[in-house]
Amino acid sequence: MPSPVQELLARSHRLGADRRNTNYAGGNTSAKGVDTDPVTGEPVELLWVKGSGGDLGSLTPAGLAVLRLDRARALVGAYPGEDREDEMVPLFDHCRHGPGGAAPSIDTAMHALVGAAHVDHLHPDAGIALATAADGPELTRRCFGDRVAWVPWRRPGFQLGLDIAAIQRDHPRAIGVILGGHGITAWGADSQECEAHSLEIIRTAEKFLATHGRAEPFGPLIPEFAPLPEPARRERAAALAPLIRGLVSTDRRQAGRYTADPAVLDFLARREHPRLAALGTSCPDHFLRTKVRPMVLDLPPDAPLADVERRLRELHTAYREEYTAYYQRYAEPGDPPMRGADPAIVLVPGVGMFSFGADQQTARVAGEFYLHAVHAMRGAEAVSRYAPIDESEKFRIEYWALEEAKLARRPPPAPLTGRTALVTGGGSGIGAATARRLAAAGATVVVADRDAEAADRVAAGLGDADTAIAVTADVSDPVAVAAAVRETVLAYCGLDLVVNNAGLALSKPLVETTEDDWDRVHGVLAKGSFLVSREAARVMLRQGTGGDIVYIASKNAVFAGTDNVAYGAAKADQAHQVRLLAAELGGHGIRVNGVNPDAVVRGSGIFASGWGAARAAAYGVPEDQLGAFYAERTLLKREVLPEHVANAVYVLVAGDLSHTTGLLIPVDSGVAAAFLR
Numbered sequence: 001m002p003s004p005v006q007e008l009l010a011r012s013h014r015l016g017a018d019r020r021n022t023n024y025a026g027g028n029t030s031a032k033g034v035d036t037d038p039v040t041g042e043p044v045e046l047l048w049v050k051g052s053g054g055d056l057g058s059l060t061p062a063g064l065a066v067l068r069l070d071r072a073r074a075l076v077g078a079y080p081g082e083d084r085e086d087e088m089v090p091l092f093d094h095c096r097h098g099p100g101g102a103a104p105s106i107d108t109a110m111h112a113l114v115g116a117a118h119v120d121h122l123h124p125d126a127g128i129a130l131a132t133a134a135d136g137p138e139l140t141r142r143c144f145g146d147r148v149a150w151v152p153w154r155r156p157g158f159q160l161g162l163d164i165a166a167i168q169r170d171h172p173r174a175i176g177v178i179l180g181g182h183g184i185t186a187w188g189a190d191s192q193e194c195e196a197h198s199l200e201i202i203r204t205a206e207k208f209l210a211t212h213g214r215a216e217p218f219g220p221l222i223p224e225f226a227p228l229p230e231p232a233r234r235e236r237a238a239a240l241a242p243l244i245r246g247l248v249s250t251d252r253r254q255a256g257r258y259t260a261d262p263a264v265l266d267f268l269a270r271r272e273h274p275r276l277a278a279l280g281t282s283c284p285d286h287f288l289r290t291k292v293r294p295m296v297l298d299l300p301p302d303a304p305l306a307d308v309e310r311r312l313r314e315l316h317t318a319y320r321e322e323y324t325a326y327y328q329r330y331a332e333p334g335d336p337p338m339r340g341a342d343p344a345i346v347l348v349p350g351v352g353m354f355s356f357g358a359d360q361q362t363a364r365v366a367g368e369f370y371l372h373a374v375h376a377m378r379g380a381e382a383v384s385r386y387a388p389i390d391e392s393e394k395f396r397i398e399y400w401a402l403e404e405a406k407l408a409r410r411p412p413p414a415p416l417t418g419r420t421a422l423v424t425g426g427g428s429g430i431g432a433a434t435a436r437r438l439a440a441a442g443a444t445v446v447v448a449d450r451d452a453e454a455a456d457r458v459a460a461g462l463g464d465a466d467t468a469i470a471v472t473a474d475v476s477d478p479v480a481v482a483a484a485v486r487e488t489v490l491a492y493c494g495l496d497l498v499v500n501n502a503g504l505a506l507s508k509p510l511v512e513t514t515e516d517d518w519d520r521v522h523g524v525l526a527k528g529s530f531l532v533s534r535e536a537a538r539v540m541l542r543q544g545t546g547g548d549i550v551y552i553a554s555k556n557a558v559f560a561g562t563d564n565v566a567y568g569a570a571k572a573d574q575a576h577q578v579r580l581l582a583a584e585l586g587g588h589g590i591r592v593n594g595v596n597p598d599a600v601v602r603g604s605g606i607f608a609s610g611w612g613a614a615r616a617a618a619y620g621v622p623e624d625q626l627g628a629f630y631a632e633r634t635l636l637k638r639e640v641l642p643e644h645v646a647n648a649v650y651v652l653v654a655g656d657l658s659h660t661t662g663l664l665i666p667v668d669s670g671v672a673a674a675f676l677r
Contacts, residue, residue: 001061004033005048007191008118009059015195016056020124021202023372024365025055026285027122027183030111031191032069044097045069049111051102052406065104071095072112079158088158089402103409106402109161114168116187118194123283125372126205127184129379132282134387140178143208147173148201153180153389155396156284176201181282181389213382218270224300225349227265234260236301236351238486241493243309244346246543247316248356251340253545255363255418255444256493259371260352267374268349272381274298277347281373282388284397289357289366290373292326292394294345295319301350312346319343330395336404345370354493359417360444360466363493414442415654420492422446422485424475424532425502427454428605430552430597433642434499435459437650439467443497446488448473450502454605465491475502475528485535494543497653498536500529500574501552505611507563507618518566525570529577533592537585546589548653551578552645553664555598555674575664582662591661595648598668599630603642635670 008031015021015029030049037044050056051065072095075088092104111119130139137150149167154160164185167177175197176186184201188194228236237258245256267273273296280293299311320341327338344366346354355367380386388394397403421438425431427449435445435458445468449455455470462468469491473484488495506513506521533549540547556568557575575594582592601607607615607626616623631639648667651657666674 002033002035002046002048004031004117004191005061005064007031008048008064009061011118011120011191011195012050012056012059015120015122015198016059019368019372020126020206021198022056022122022124022183023285023369024057025053026283027056027120028105028107028111029056029059029121030119032117038098046097047072047112049108050105052105052409054102062100063102065092065102065108066097067092067095067104067108067112068097069112072108075109075158076113076162079162082159085158086400086402106156107161109158110164110185111161113161113165114185114187115165116168116194117189118191119185119187120194120198121183121185122198122202123183123285123372124202124205125375126202126209126379127178128182128283128372128376129209129382130205131178131180131182131184132376132386132388133380133384135384136178136180136387139208139383143205144201146171147175148184149174149177151177151179153182153393155393155400156182181393183283209379209382213379216270217272217378217381218267218276219272221269222271222349225269227260227269228301228350230260233301233351234486234490236305237348238489239305240308240312240348240351241354241489242495242539242542243312244354245356245494246545247312248342248344248346249543249545250316250320250342252358253418253496254342254356255358255360255420256354256356257360257363257367258352258354258490258493259367261371263371263374263378264347264353265350267378268296268347273347273349276377276381276386279386279388280391280394281370281376283373283376286369286373287394288398288403289344289362290355290370291344292323292391292398294347294370295343296347297349299349301348316342326391326395327399330392331399335399336401356493358413359442360492364466414440416497417442419496420444420446420488420494421497421499421653422448422488422495422532422536423499423501424448424473424528425552425605426470426499427451427458428608429603430600430642430645431499431501432458433603433646434501434552434649435462435468437643437646438497438499438653439463441650441654444468444492446471446484446491448475448484448502450474475500475532476523478531481528481531481535485532485539489539494545495536495539495547496543496545497548497550498532499550499552499649500532502528502532503552503606504609505606506566507611507614508566509563510565513566521566522570522573525567526573526577529574533577533581537581537590540585540590541588544588546591549581549585549590549592550649550652551575551592551594552649553578553594553596555596555666555668555671557596557664558676559671559674578664579662586661591652591658593652593657593661594664595645595652596664596666596668596674597640597645598666598671598674599627599633600640600642600645601627601630602639631669633671634668635672638669640667640669 028050054063186197323341357363426447452472459468459470554571557571578594
């Protein structure tokens with residue numbers, strides 16, 4: 001790897017690790033250097049620049065676009081002028097050096113045209129605060145003197161690159177620029193100097209705002225909008241999240257995240273928050289993810305819940321009408337179609353922020369970006385007046401053909417992208433396999449289990465909190481079940497899919513089965529499934545977006561065997577719950593189906609807890625051969641594994657069986673006595 005690339009990656013990781021320097025996936029960095037042309041063997045000057053997409057903190061060589069510097073700079077001669085600068089972006093593809101690499105971003109011109117060997121373009125909160133201040137040019141002069149210049153707002157592109165290059169060329173004392181309405185760009189002769197200049201601009205701006213800013217830039221507190229105490233805040237958030245998620249999913253299903261960050265709560269408790277929220281964000285990276293402005297509830301947090309729900313519906317209708325009017329005001333023939341009129345950010349004073357996107361990462365990042373916007377607004381209001389770019393300019397960015405092309409390059413979503421699943425008994429066996437299968441298909445999975453360590457282990461194996469979390473729950477305890485569903489809603493703003501898998505087994509003759517045995521088995525299987533389904537249905541009904549409930553029942557739900565009265569009866573109860581709930585919930589778009597497995601030995605927590613040893617002894621086979629023994633009793637002569645059951649769950653919920661409800665699928669390798677009739 002060429003040394004300029006090593007230095008560039010190291011610098012990018014350091015800058016991207018601190019969100020004061022730039023937001024997630026925001027900004028780009030570059031290095032110029034010499035490498036050997038593999039065709040001619042001659043040295044060639046190259047530009048390595050972060051490509052479209054990706055994050056500085058985790059940038060890899062594959063995330064870099066590599067361009068021939070002479071060809072990139074020769075594009076100046078092909079530039080047809082500002083009115084046609086979009087034509088320049090595809091030309092950068094003709095400057096690429098070698099195969100692979102990332103697609104050049106819209107900001108490539110500034111990196112290619114600036115004469116310095118290393119360039120950073122970043123979106124720090126303090127820099128954006130100055131960039132969005134009404135008197136930004138004067139504040140920049142006061143803050144930096146002649147070390148940092150001001151560049152008026154210009155949409156990212158070739159002309160902006162020319163403007164910055166001219167400043168770098170004509171002002172030898174300058175180390176960078178504040179880009180009006182946007183962010184900062186810094187440069188240096190080497191990577192170390194470039195990073196030092198970037199940090200100098202950011203830290204100097206932070207110190208300036210702290211020294212010269214007024215104490216309460218968002219105005220005095222509104223007492224009735226003060227944050228609720230944490231327990232009440234979480235309770236209100238859990239009550240509102242499914243409704244809000246359902247509203248913002250009017251055009252298409254959205255994943256959601258909730259945060260009660262102190263900075264957001266303080267912003268919403270201040271007098272100026274309605275005015276500032278209406279102005280929207282300014283940095284293109286911000287409003288591309290947060291939309292032109294948020295939806296803001298105008299009721300106090302302790303207002304009656306029914307009043308809040310009614311007002312949210314009214315505000316949502318108004319937001320959709322206003323967003324449609326915004327699109328119609330500025331859209332011209334040939335512009336991309338409107339992508340949806342629902343808000344991406346919903347602010348509830350005293351409670352917090354709900355952010356939404358096509359998947360969990362997008363939803364989380366939207367919230368992070370609005371938090372960055374709050375910090376930027378605070379800084380701008382502290383020393384001046386927040387003055388973001390004009391609404392018409394925001395539209396030009398939001399519906400820019402080049403942004404549309406970036407969206408088109410995204411891979412198609414997985415079948416369960418945007419859906420949140422709760423899997424009970426998810427710490428082992430069928431539950432763990434099901435959690436893995438759903439996560440692989442794009443779902444965000446909440447792994448619930450009595451064994452907290454097992455649940456944590458499975459969730460950690462699936463990925464970070466964008467993919468999975470663990471909750472501890474005894475499904476026979478209604479308080480614990482309600483708490484698990486509440487934690488799911490607080491984490492992901494709703495629930496779309498439930499797998500009732502928690503279980504236990506018991507084999508005793510009728511006369512040896514105690515009442516405690518009966519109650520314990522039915523408490524987990526029949527009652528537990530009922531409790532989980534009831535809490536899940538309450539959330540799904542508030543969302544109004546349908547859903548799936550899947551029961552992991554058993555062959556024993558339909559097969560009458562000896563020494564099995566408690567377990568078999570409880571499984572039959574589960575199977576009939578499938579039919580009852582399918583009939584009751586179908587009108588709300590909630591499908592209820594089930595799977596009847598049999599003899600799932602390997603990986604099973606139930607078999608490992610002594611059930612397997614007991615069954616092996618009963619059949620006179622070694623315990624490690626019990627799965628093979630069961631397989632020989634089937635028509636297909638195949639052992640059933642947890643993954644086979646998980647596959648059946650996936651088939652039921654992934655979309656191909658969208659018109660199926662009330663179905664029980666046998667996954668038993670063929671047990672004729674358990675055929676459904």
